[in-house]
Amino acid sequence: MDIISQNKCSSLGMLFGAIALILGIFHFSFGPFSAPPPALESVVAEKVSAVKKGIIAGLKGEQPPAAAKKTAADIDKVLDNSGIALAVIALICAFIGGMRKENRRGIHGAMFFGGATLAFHALLFGIAIICGIILLMLIFSFLSGGSPI
The missing domain is CATH 4.10.910 (30s ribosomal protein s13; domain 2)
Known part of the structure; x- marks a missing residue:
């Protein structure tokens, strides 16, 4: 308990980052929740x-x-935006913890969880863009009468 009281910002950043990562993975696994x-x-x-x-x-x-x-x-937008906001707050807490010379493990944990959440959202966005481009290429290929490969 003494470690947490000495490293408040980095511990808070790890908590926010972990919540954001769990929220993002949960929403990806079980979503969408809106009608x-x-x-x-x-x-x-x-x-x-x-x-x-x-x-x-x-x-x-x-x-x-x-x-x-x-x-x-829209509950899906709320979940996405709140997860990204929590990840950014975790990175800000890691920065503040680094400026206060807190324990490096706490700072690295906050940076890991916050960065992993943002990387997860960026990865999902990138995969969606690539799948959309492939779908458009298949549609254009079908319409032009060429082979899809």
Whole structure:
């Protein structure tokens, strides 16, 4: 317990970094948690219904009803952004711990967990970009009549 009280910033950085890494891996493994977007048919039906109600209200001389906007928080974006923010905070805590000449193991732990979280997110983004490029190449190859390889 004495080590933690002497190395507050680096210990806090390790805690934030570990939470961020666990949060990122958990979200990648078990996500996405938000509901899928509504089908195109239901969106078009809602818009047509709103236009119909507006026209009928206009013919009667009434004010058309204002459409209520529902903006629910996207839990996937919240999890991604909070994990990245915790990783950055862990790196800042590691920097502050280094400036205060705290224990090197604590500083290295905070830098490892924070950096691993950011590297994990960057790796996932890179893999998504590469898969998207390969998919586009396959689509263009199929449309042009060439072989995909």
